[in-house]
Amino acid sequence: LDPTLSTPEIISRFQQYLQINTAQPNPQYYEAADFLISQAKSLSLESQTIEFVKGKPLVLLKWPGTNPHLPSILLYSHTDVVPSEDHKWTHHPFSAHIDEKGNIYARGSQDMKCVGMQYLEAIRRLKASGFQPLRTVYLSFAPDEEIGGHDGAEKFYESKLFDDLNVGIVLDEGLASPSENYRAFYAERSPWWLVIKAIGTPGHGARLYDNTAMENLLKSIESIRRFRASQFDMIKVGLKGEGEVISVNMVFLKAGTPSPTGFVMNVQPSEAEAGIDIRVPPTADPESLEKRIAEEWAPIARNMTFSFKQKAPVHDKFGKPMLTKADRSNPWWTLLEDAVHKAGGKLGKPEIFPGATDARYLRRRGLPAIGFSPIANTPLLLHEHDEFLNQDVYLKGIEIYEAIIKAYASFAERGTDKGSRDEL
Numbered sequence: 001l002d003p004t005l006s007t008p009e010i011i012s013r014f015q016q017y018l019q020i021n022t023a024q025p026n027p028q029y030y031e032a033a034d035f036l037i038s039q040a041k042s043l044s045l046e047s048q049t050i051e052f053v054k055g056k057p058l059v060l061l062k063w064p065g066t067n068p069h070l071p072s073i074l075l076y077s078h079t080d081v082v083p084s085e086d087h088k089w090t091h092h093p094f095s096a097h098i099d100e101k102g103n104i105y106a107r108g109s110q111d112m113k114c115v116g117m118q119y120l121e122a123i124r125r126l127k128a129s130g131f132q133p134l135r136t137v138y139l140s141f142a143p144d145e146e147i148g149g150h151d152g153a154e155k156f157y158e159s160k161l162f163d164d165l166n167v168g169i170v171l172d173e174g175l176a177s178p179s180e181n182y183r184a185f186y187a188e189r190s191p192w193w194l195v196i197k198a199i200g201t202p203g204h205g206a207r208l209y210d211n212t213a214m215e216n217l218l219k220s221i222e223s224i225r226r227f228r229a230s231q232f233d234m235i236k237v238g239l240k241g242e243g244e245v246i247s248v249n250m251v252f253l254k255a256g257t258p259s260p261t262g263f264v265m266n267v268q269p270s271e272a273e274a275g276i277d278i279r280v281p282p283t284a285d286p287e288s289l290e291k292r293i294a295e296e297w298a299p300i301a302r303n304m305t306f307s308f309k310q311k312a313p314v315h316d317k318f319g320k321p322m323l324t325k326a327d328r329s330n331p332w333w334t335l336l337e338d339a340v341h342k343a344g345g346k347l348g349k350p351e352i353f354p355g356a357t358d359a360r361y362l363r364r365r366g367l368p369a370i371g372f373s374p375i376a377n378t379p380l381l382l383h384e385h386d387e388f389l390n391q392d393v394y395l396k397g398i399e400i401y402e403a404i405i406k407a408y409a410s411f412a413e414r415g416t417d418k419g420s421r422d423e424l
């Protein structure tokens with residue numbers, strides 16, 4: 001038996017990848033790229049490293065299919081991870097320590113170094129079994145997802161190089177599921193990062209008068225809170241899923257007249273500002289939200305202005321909601337669902353990803369992507385302390401990908417294989 005397929009070696013390779021410190025803001029991208037290329041060599045995959053931006057390598061691997069005319073499969077992952085407060089972890093976040101339960105502790109163990117390595121391990125098993133892909137399978141390991149993907153996925157998906165890959169379907173990250181059902185995502189919400197600013201008449205802290213900046217801002221905050229509650233209620237009563245409502249969360253408040261000892265206590269300030277993280281589902285009407293912001297949350301009539309730190313499009317470049325079909329009219333969805341079942345897994349109802357992933361830069365072009373991380377029976381710990389993945393869950397995920405990649409790479413039909421929009 002091939003020793004590289006033994007459990008200790010599989011787990012050790014995962015640990016090696018986890019131990020490379022690719023935390024923002026200073027990810028060791030070249031160490032990660034070297035490791036991935038060494039993995040590619042051991043699997044006889046073709047590899048190239050592309051730096052759309054210097055110092056930020058994207059590693060692209062290729063397993064050529066026997067029919068290069070068919071659209072290819074892209075297995076996508078990002079190599080960077082979010083920072084961690086090391087001293088608050090039970091085990092150091094880059095130790096990849098395995099405890100007595102088989103839980104592997106590391107930043108990136110769920111988000112999403114697991115997925116990147118599972119793709120490779122699934123290919124290792126498929127190669128060992130003698131499987132030959134009909135369609136070409138690409139793997140991309142991209143930088144900077146955690147800081148918006150502008151120097152990674154955004155440039156990659158808009159490149160001529162990407163067009164030349166003739167990609168038919170992309171798999172990107174999903175989320176861990178605490179139940180036995182895997183989660184799969186057919187869309188995501190668009191981040192709108194809004195800053196609203198009120199100005200008003202400054203004055204003595206003891207006076208009651210109208211049109212202060214604080215009062216003006218608080219009126220907006222009240223209105224925002226009512227809207228937030230109305231959205232949250234739809235989740236609470238089970239009418240909508242987490243990704244199906246517009247979420248609105250205050251992330252900063254800025255006001256006051258600074259002094260060397262803190263804030264001046266008896267002056268009402270002339271300016272006050274709030275930052276709001278808004279997530280807009282693809283099915284929402286962006287124009288009515290824009291109207292709400294301009295008329296209710298930051299009306300000029302109340303001396304308010306607003307600006308966006310980020311306002312990701314809700315619709316694709318054809319003006320359609322950015323959705324990948326998640327039903328049996330999309331063969332890629334059908335193949336995924338059937339493969340997961342065949343490998344002994346269960347899939348929950350398809351969902352809208354509540355946060356942002358690199359897949360938005362692809363769906364923006366009207367192309368299909370499915371968000372999927374084969375992590376069941378596991379608490380959702382992405383970006384949290386003590387992020388871990390159990391080694392049995394990890395190994396099961398490899399089997400799941402083995403089934404998916406086999407099904408995707410063997411899929412012979414063409415013409416029907418664009419899963420995003422009817423027109424394609």
Ligand SMILES: CSCC[C@H](NC(C)=O)C(=O)O
Nearest residue numbers: 145146147148191355356357
């Ligand atoms: C908008 S860039 C930041 C991306 C980040 N993604 C995740 C998955 O946490 C987010 O949704 O905030």
Ligand SMILES: [Zn+2]
Nearest residue numbers: 111112145173
């Ligand atoms: Zn991620």
Ligand SMILES: [Zn+2]
Nearest residue numbers: 082111146382
């Ligand atoms: Zn993340």
